[in-house]
Amino acid sequence: xxxxxxxxxxxxxxxxxxxxxxxxxxxxxxxxxxxxxxxxxxxxxxxxxxxxxxxxxxxxxxxxxxxxxxxxxxxxxxxxxxxxxxxxxxxxxxxxxxxxxxxxxxxxxxxxxxxxxxxxxxxxxxxxxxxxxxxxxxxxxxxxxxxxxxxxxxxxxxxxxxxxxxxxxxxxxxxxxxxxxxxxxxxxxxxxxxxxxxxxxxxxxxxxxxxxxxxxxxxxxxxxxxxxxxxxxxxxxxxxxxxxxxxxxxxxxxxxxxxxxxxxxxxxxxxxxxxxxxxxxxxxxxxxxxxxxxxxxxxxxxxxxxxxxxxxxxxxxxxxx
Amino acid sequence: xxxxxxxxxxxxxxxxxxxxxxxxxxxxxxxxxxxxxxxxxxxxxxxxxxxxxxxxxxxxxxxxxxxxxxxxxxxxxxxxxxxxxxxxxxxxxxxxxxxxxxxxxxxxxxxxxxxxxxxxxxxxxxxxxxxxxxxxxxxxxxxxxxxxxxxxxxxxxxxxxxxxxxxxxxxxxxxxxxxxxxxxxxxxxxxxxxxxxxxxxxxxxxxxxxxxxxxxxxxxxxxxxxxxxxxxxxxxxxxxxxxxxxxxxxxxxxxxxxxxxxxxxxxxxxxxxxxxxxxxxxxxxxxxxxxxxxxxxxxxxxxxxxxxxxxxxxxxxxxxxxxxxxxxxxxxxxxxxxxxxxxxxxxxxxxxxxxxxxxxxxxxxxxxxxxxxxxxxxxxxxxxxxxxxxxxxxxxxxxxxxxxxxxxxxxxxxxxxxxxxxxxxxxxxxxxxxxxxxxxxxxxxxxxxxxxxxxxxxxxxxxxxxxxxxxxxxxxxxxxxxxxxxxxxxxxxxxxxxxxxxxxxxxxxxxxxxxxxxxxxxxxxxxxxxxxxxxxxxxxxxxxxxxxxxxxxxxxxxxxxxxxxxxxxxxxxxxxxxxxxxxxxxxxxxxxxxxxxxxxxxxxxxxxxxxxxxxxxxxxxxxxxxxxxxxxxxxxxxxxxxxxxxxxxxxxxxxxxxxxxxxxxxxxxx
Numbered sequence: 001x002x003x004x005x006x007x008x009x010x011x012x013x014x015x016x017x018x019x020x021x022x023x024x025x026x027x028x029x030x031x032x033x034x035x036x037x038x039x040x041x042x043x044x045x046x047x048x049x050x051x052x053x054x055x056x057x058x059x060x061x062x063x064x065x066x067x068x069x070x071x072x073x074x075x076x077x078x079x080x081x082x083x084x085x086x087x088x089x090x091x092x093x094x095x096x097x098x099x100x101x102x103x104x105x106x107x108x109x110x111x112x113x114x115x116x117x118x119x120x121x122x123x124x125x126x127x128x129x130x131x132x133x134x135x136x137x138x139x140x141x142x143x144x145x146x147x148x149x150x151x152x153x154x155x156x157x158x159x160x161x162x163x164x165x166x167x168x169x170x171x172x173x174x175x176x177x178x179x180x181x182x183x184x185x186x187x188x189x190x191x192x193x194x195x196x197x198x199x200x201x202x203x204x205x206x207x208x209x210x211x212x213x214x215x216x217x218x219x220x221x222x223x224x225x226x227x228x229x230x231x232x233x234x235x236x237x238x239x240x241x242x243x244x245x246x247x248x249x250x251x252x253x254x255x256x257x258x259x260x261x262x263x264x265x266x267x268x269x270x271x272x273x274x275x276x277x278x279x280x281x282x283x284x285x286x287x288x289x290x291x292x293x294x295x296x297x298x299x300x301x302x303x304x305x306x307x308x309x310x311x312x313x314x315x316x317x318x319x320x321x
Numbered sequence: 322x323x324x325x326x327x328x329x330x331x332x333x334x335x336x337x338x339x340x341x342x343x344x345x346x347x348x349x350x351x352x353x354x355x356x357x358x359x360x361x362x363x364x365x366x367x368x369x370x371x372x373x374x375x376x377x378x379x380x381x382x383x384x385x386x387x388x389x390x391x392x393x394x395x396x397x398x399x400x401x402x403x404x405x406x407x408x409x410x411x412x413x414x415x416x417x418x419x420x421x422x423x424x425x426x427x428x429x430x431x432x433x434x435x436x437x438x439x440x441x442x443x444x445x446x447x448x449x450x451x452x453x454x455x456x457x458x459x460x461x462x463x464x465x466x467x468x469x470x471x472x473x474x475x476x477x478x479x480x481x482x483x484x485x486x487x488x489x490x491x492x493x494x495x496x497x498x499x500x501x502x503x504x505x506x507x508x509x510x511x512x513x514x515x516x517x518x519x520x521x522x523x524x525x526x527x528x529x530x531x532x533x534x535x536x537x538x539x540x541x542x543x544x545x546x547x548x549x550x551x552x553x554x555x556x557x558x559x560x561x562x563x564x565x566x567x568x569x570x571x572x573x574x575x576x577x578x579x580x581x582x583x584x585x586x587x588x589x590x591x592x593x594x595x596x597x598x599x600x601x602x603x604x605x606x607x608x609x610x611x612x613x614x615x616x617x618x619x620x621x622x623x624x625x626x627x628x629x630x631x632x633x634x635x636x637x638x639x640x641x642x643x644x645x646x647x648x649x650x651x652x653x654x655x656x657x658x659x660x661x662x663x664x665x666x667x668x669x670x671x672x673x674x675x676x677x678x679x680x681x682x683x684x685x686x687x688x689x690x691x692x693x694x695x696x697x698x699x700x701x702x703x704x705x706x707x708x709x710x711x712x713x714x715x716x717x718x719x720x721x722x723x724x725x726x727x728x729x730x731x732x733x734x735x736x737x738x739x740x741x742x743x744x745x746x747x748x749x750x751x752x753x754x755x756x757x758x759x760x761x762x763x764x765x766x767x768x769x770x771x772x773x774x775x776x777x778x779x780x781x782x783x784x785x786x787x788x789x790x791x792x793x794x795x796x797x798x799x800x801x802x803x804x805x806x807x808x809x810x811x812x813x814x815x816x817x818x819x820x821x822x823x824x825x826x827x828x829x830x831x832x833x834x835x836x837x838x839x840x841x842x843x844x845x846x847x848x849x850x851x852x853x854x855x856x857x858x859x860x861x862x863x864x865x866x867x868x869x870x871x872x873x874x875x876x877x878x879x880x881x882x883x884x885x886x887x888x889x890x891x892x893x894x895x896x897x898x899x900x901x902x903x904x905x906x907x908x909x910x911x912x913x914x915x916x917x918x919x920x921x922x923x924x925x926x927x928x929x930x931x932x933x934x935x936x937x938x939x940x941x942x943x944x945x946x947x948x949x950x951x952x953x954x955x956x957x958x959x960x961x962x963x964x965x966x967x968x969x970x971x972x973x974x975x976x977x978x979x980x981x982x983x984x985x986x987x988x989x990x991x
Contacts, residue, residue, distance in 0.1 A: 131897025
């Protein structure tokens with residue numbers, strides 16, 4: 001587990017931490033662009049999320065009179081927790097220096113911590129919008145999180161490990177093959193990823209109709225640098241989920257420990273391709289489906305939970321499934 | 322060591338007796354609590370020191386003349402002794418401050434040391450008589466504490482239900498021990514645990530003893546559907562006693578289960594593991610769903626105890642499943658997970674009950690709908706309570722996550738078990754555990770968000786004052802333990818190694834000598850977790866980000882009225898309440914589980930009558946299991962009521978008929 005503190009490992013970890021942070025706004029910009037083009041609009045430029053962040057960071061914070069310390073600490077905590085979770089995922093290389101410090105269950109739980117802080121911050125000012133956002137967020141999470149854990153258990157049973165590096169190596173090997181349980185897990189994972197990232201059909205990231213919002217209602221009171229941190233955290237989360245789909249279900253080309261620089265560069269390029277494909281798919285999917293009523297969402301997520309459970313059950317019945 | 326533990330018990334009993342006299346005087350009360358805190362620290366130290374030591378025995382010439390009273394301090398007893406000590410010490414320190422506001426000190430102070438003594442004796446007991454005596458001492462003294470404020474509405478009812486369930490639990494355990502003793506029970510020493518271990522029982526008897534033990538200890542621990550007394554009784558007691566009952570007494574019940582099923586009965590059969598898994602899984606989800614429907618802070622916490630007991634039983638069931646199949650390493654992992662969760666729950670549940678007690682002291686309210694905004698008035702309590710909320714929601718980097726992580730590791734460890742019952746029960750429990758963890762987080766967002774955040778809903782909440790230093794010291798100590806056990810889980814796992822070694826013959830690999838203090842349950846390639854590094858990463862990146870943003874971007878700040886999409890409402894009544902917060906979840910889960918319905922009465926346009934929303938919730942456990950029994954008892958009593966108003970001739974006739982019947986039976990018998 002503790003390899004010698006090799007420079008390459010440090011470098012890979014550093015590249016990973018920096019690249020997830022730098023690419024995350026671009027990915028969101030891409031999704032927005034794809035959606036705009038499909039609506040026959042020009043759409044904002046790809047770099048717009050960076051500009052938004054810079055603008056927000058430069059502005060002063062307008063804080064509600066009765067905001068507590070929790071409200072001011074939460075944006076940094078949410079961002080930090082999401083960033084730590086994102087830097088534990090082998091996006092292009094498995095030789096991450098600290099990937100052993102948290103496995104897939106820990107990553108799921110870290111995202112849970114971020115959501116916990118976010119939902120609390122939504123309730124801090126004591127407005128009805130914050131409350132409605134937090135209340136619906138925890139309702140969605142109460143099904144999305146168990147569904148995610150079921151997917152984790154499925155993958156862990158297939159690979160015999162919950163450690164992401166081991167899982168990625170195993171799934172990239174021909175031994176993994178095509179499995180029913182992984183197919184079920186993939187469908188479930190896509191549903192969970194849509195819900196976790198507040199995308200259509202669960203939530204609408206671009207809505208201005210207050211009663212249909214979940215995530216946006218929770219962060220309604222935020223402004224300035226606080227809002228920038230929360231936005232950046234949600235960009236990161238989108239990147240994290242698409243990378244996770246890549247790492248778990250399409251792990252081909254991932255650079256393994258000990259492979260050369262060339263291989264790492266190829267893997268990096270492949271990761272970018274995977275992210276682009278994921279972003280385009282997300283944009284197309286969002287345009288081709290309508291948002292659900294809030295009480296239809298539990299059925300949608302319940303399906304993901306059941307698919308995940310089915311995958312686990314299949315693997316308990318037969319390890320080859 | 323065991324002699325020292327016995328002296329501690331004697332000291333606690335002496336404190337109880339002394340408490341009767343001095344409870345009326347403030348300094349006397351503080352002295353009693355301070356002394357019992359010291360004794361509990363000693364107990365904790367004894368427990369920790371004897372974890373790795375050989376089992377020590379002791380026999381006192383008390384109790385029944387032909388067996389005496391046997392005590393034994395082995396690894397399992399030592400672990401739970403440490404737990405009782407920790408819980409008792411923190412509750413006693415808390416009570417030094419909290420007890421000043423006690424309106425009925427005479428009804429509380431003497432019983433707390435007696436309660437602590439009872440729990441310690443259960444853990445130490447090494448024969449059936451001593452165990453049952455201590456068990457009943459624990460039940461009775463806690464019953465007295467539940468009755469302390471008997472004039473408050475509902476408390477007498479709570480105590481009555483508790484008493485009935487306690488009697489029921491004692492009865493089933495009595496029968497279980499009777500069967501364990503078997504025919505040789507009448508011989509000298511036939512009721513000692515050593516004799517139980519030595520004599521093998523036929524499988525049918527083992528099955529009955531297992532079921533009886535499960536009912537007897539499960540009703541004390543709060544397994545669904547035997548949990549009904551728990552959310553009534555735990556909140557009714559003073560808060561430090563609630564913490565003891567939820568945090569420690571339920572764990573003593575789990576000790577009883579482990580002692581009888583793992584130690585006295587030996588290797589379990591696979592079907593008993595299925596029973597434990599099913600009951601544990603159902604308990605965990607039902608407990609948290611009940612909690613979500615609740616708006617009384619202390620009752621919410623009590624229902625969460627039910628949930629956590631379910632999680633512990635899932636771990637125990639997994640250990641039994643692996644043990645039944647001869648997989649000792651897996652059994653050690655699952656048992657460690659269960660015991661770790663026992664420790665964790667004891668710490669954070671005590672912390673949360675102390676927090677709710679602080680809120681009660683400051684505002685006089687337990688109902689969350691009357692609270693709000695306390696983070697401004699009671700910042701220290703709010704912080705400690707928040708730590709407890711994060712820990713119980715199983716979020717990293719605190720301790721609750723580690724034990725659930727270990728349980729998940731045990732769930733995915735052996736998908737190749739041969740029995741079909743286990744092949745279905747284990748994945749199903751994985752799903753239920755995942756569901757209950759997510760719902761618990763939702764519930765604690767509600768509990769903390771509604772009570773401590775937002776705007777105050779009543780004047781009491783708006784004028785709350787921070788509580789005293791003793792209460793805060795106790796809460797912050799427990800919060801620090803939550804963090805320490807979360808970032809250094811290896812220390813706890815290593816401490817539990819002798820316990821699993823003694824029970825299932827294996828223990829998890831030593832953790833504390835690993836680099837970076839990470840934990841590795843089975844193998845490095847399989848899974849590892851490093852709470853310390855995760856905590857360090859989060860802390861550093863949050864701190865560095867905040868610093869960078871303030872340094873290079875903007876640090877200007879302006880206070881203004883809340884935005885609220887342009888329609889801020891000055892009335893705090895427009896905030897989300899506990900009921901409205903849980904409404905979506907009530908609608909998703911409650912319609913199935915609780916048959917919950919909402920009816921909205923909307924007056925026609927022009928009518929000034931208020932619109933009304935009414936919610937109806939049914940308690941399935943009460944209506945299915947208890948209401949019929951209560952109705953049958955009531956009906957029989959009504960029917961027999963006639964017998965109270967008969968003439969003397971008829972009574973004499975009854976006596977005569979009864980005599981004839983007895984003689985007839987006797988004649989037929991012979």
